[in-house]
Amino acid sequence: MDKELQIKELEKELAESRQEKLAVEEQLSFITAANNKLKEEIYQLKSLIYSSTALITFLKGPEHRIEFANDSIIKVWGKGSDVVGKPLFEVLPEIREQGIQGYLHQVYYQGEPYHARSLPVEHNVNGEMVKSFFDFSYMPQYNSQGKVIGVGVIAQDVTSQTKLHQKVKKSEKEFRELVDFMPHKISIADADGNPVFFNQSWVDYTGLNMEECLEAPWIKLIHPEHSKKFEDEMKESLKSGKDLDLELKIRNRSGDYKWHLHRAIAMKDDGIITSWISSSTEIQKLKEEEQRKQDFLKLVSHELKTPVTSIKGYVQLLQSIIQNDENNITKPYLYRIEGQVERLIRLISEMLDLSRIEKNELELNKENFSLNEHLENIIEDISYIHKDVQIELDHEYEGEVKADKDRIGQVIINFITNALKYSPDNKKVQIKIFKEERNMVGVSVRDFGIGIEQKDLTRIFQRFYRVSSENEKTYAGFGIGLYLSNEIIERHNGKIFVNSEPGEGSEFTFLIPLNHT
Ligand code: ADP
Numbered sequence: 001m002d003k004e005l006q007i008k009e010l011e012k013e014l015a016e017s018r019q020e021k022l023a024v025e026e027q028l029s030f031i032t033a034a035n036n037k038l039k040e041e042i043y044q045l046k047s048l049i050y051s052s053t054a055l056i057t058f059l060k061g062p063e064h065r066i067e068f069a070n071d072s073i074i075k076v077w078g079k080g081s082d083v084v085g086k087p088l089f090e091v092l093p094e095i096r097e098q099g100i101q102g103y104l105h106q107v108y109y110q111g112e113p114y115h116a117r118s119l120p121v122e123h124n125v126n127g128e129m130v131k132s133f134f135d136f137s138y139m140p141q142y143n144s145q146g147k148v149i150g151v152g153v154i155a156q157d158v159t160s161q162t163k164l165h166q167k168v169k170k171s172e173k174e175f176r177e178l179v180d181f182m183p184h185k186i187s188i189a190d191a192d193g194n195p196v197f198f199n200q201s202w203v204d205y206t207g208l209n210m211e212e213c214l215e216a217p218w219i220k221l222i223h224p225e226h227s228k229k230f231e232d233e234m235k236e237s238l239k240s241g242k243d244l245d246l247e248l249k250i251r252n253r254s255g256d257y258k259w260h261l262h263r264a265i266a267m268k269d270d271g272i273i274t275s276w277i278s279s280s281t282e283i284q285k286l287k288e289e290e291q292r293k294q295d296f297l298k299l300v301s302h303e304l305k306t307p308v309t310s311i312k313g314y315v316q317l318l319q320s321i322i323q324n325d326e327n328n329i330t331k332p333y334l335y336r337i338e339g340q341v342e343r344l345i346r347l348i349s350e351m352l353d354l355s356r357i358e359k360n361e362l363e364l365n366k367e368n369f370s371l372n373e374h375l376e377n378i379i380e381d382i383s384y385i386h387k388d389v390q391i392e393l394d395h396e397y398e399g400e401v402k403a404d405k406d407r408i409g410q411v412i413i414n415f416i417t418n419a420l421k422y423s424p425d426n427k428k429v430q431i432k433i434f435k436e437e438r439n440m441v442g443v444s445v446r447d448f449g450i451g452i453e454q455k456d457l458t459r460i461f462q463r464f465y466r467v468s469s470e471n472e473k474t475y476a477g478f479g480i481g482l483y484l485s486n487e488i489i490e491r492h493n494g495k496i497f498v499n500s501e502p503g504e505g506s507e508f509t510f511l512i513p514l515n516h517t
Contacts, residue, residue, distance in 0.1 A: 060150035078125035133162035207253025223249035301351035339385040396434040415445035423449025448505040
């Protein structure tokens with residue numbers, strides 16, 4: 001009986017120890033899995049550090065012994081892979097005196113991290129000193145008791161970025177020096193037109209320093225007569241992104257205003273305006289010369305007007321005397337003289353008109369007349385003198401206008417004579433009278449001559465502007481006809497414009513209001 005009891009007891013103990021074994025086995029497998037996971041993570045972490053492009057090393061103890069160094073830093077050191085275990089300055093003695101030892105000591109002994117950007121370091125690679133730039137982080141590393149045991153280093157080789165940055169800085173410096181050296185006044189403004197830079201010429205001219213130039217509203221330097229126009233045109237350019245181009249007077253350090261040609265162009269990035277570059281060139285001498293030229297022309301025109309008008313009278317007298325004498329050989333020559341005298345008279349009147357405009361004395365005598373008939377008469381007169389031309393007239397619109405008949409005639413004659421003058425090889429001119437929306441009537445004169453380049457299209461309406469080319473010499477003129485035409489049409493509240501292609505010809509058009517008020 002006792003034996004049976006013993007056996008039972010033993011069986012019970014066996015079952016219990018089996019269960020305990022199972023529990024231990026379970027725990028063991030759990031620990032093994034956790035261990036494997038940890039190993040896996042350490043492996044991943046190590047391979048991440050080893051393969052990283054960042055330069056990573058751990059320097060142990062006061063000697064900064066290389067405890068660990070990843071592939072990237074070993075490559076940059078260029079001293080082979082058996083550097084681990086050696087003190088840093090034994091491996092790279094050349095960097096000791098470049099401040100590195102000081103930084104490492106500071107981190108190791110004071111326990112404070114140190115960071116540096118674009119730090120230049122020269123080190124010996126295969127016998128050659130190579131200068132590189134690094135972003136550095138030196139961090140103290142602690143043991144479980146909180147004592148510093150070494151320095152962790154993470155660095156990045158930023159040599160190419162630093163060199164690029166240095167290049168950009170150098171070229172910016174060169175640009176500034178070049179801009180300061182220039183006699184032109186150069187300024188830069190942001191996308192909204194607020195100035196951010198003025199060159200030395202500005203400082204010299206205004207007597208203000210850079211800060212004062214930037215603080216003083218620009219507009220204060222512009223002559224009050226021109227400030228409104230400048231503001232309007234600048235607003236328009238800022239809105240449209242179109243170049244700014246105007247003449248205005250700017251105040252100098254002595255308080256005198258001098259004429260300048262002011263130009264601004266928009267700098268764009270992907271079509272978006274990022275800034276504006278402006279140049280102002282002094283044209284005071286040019287303006288004074290222009291004034292002298294104008295005064296001289298005014299004087300000459302006054303002096304010539306009377307004799308030329310009387311020549312015309314005598315020519316007409318002679319023409320009427322020989323009118324019925326069919327065999328008189330002087331007849332064609334008299335017509336030629338008349339044509340030339342007409343030209344001269346027109347030129348003289350243009351000169352006199354110039355000074356009238358200057359004094360704001362160009363008045364309009366408006367009357368009702370048929371624009372169609374007026375055009376027909378003008379064409380008849382011109383064809384009478386220019387026998388070899390072919391002028392076509394298209395009456396798309398027929399009706400009366402209220403305008404200054406002579407002045408409108410002057411514009412039309414200017415358009416037609418220019419069309420003939422600037423068409424040496426093709427004497428065909430097409431003229432059209434047409435009606436525009438908004439109650440405007442228009443006249444366009446189309447030729448097939450030399451045409452005008454895009455850059456000159458708006459400038460030909462300026463006083464004395466002539467397209468500069470060899471043609472300027474070939475085609476006689478003073479560059480005032482279109483200026484006067486523009487003034488006349490503006491005074492009629494109309495519009496004048498031109499479309500042209502070099503080599504294809506030009507089409508000059510004016511529009512005037514049709515209303516009879
Ligand atoms: P001018 O003909 O006396 O020089 P304008 O004021 O009439 O003066 O014209 C200004 C400039 O515009 C001319 O010098 C010429 O270069 C250009 N121009 C005017 N009309 C034409 C045209 N039909 N074809 C080509 N160029 C023209």
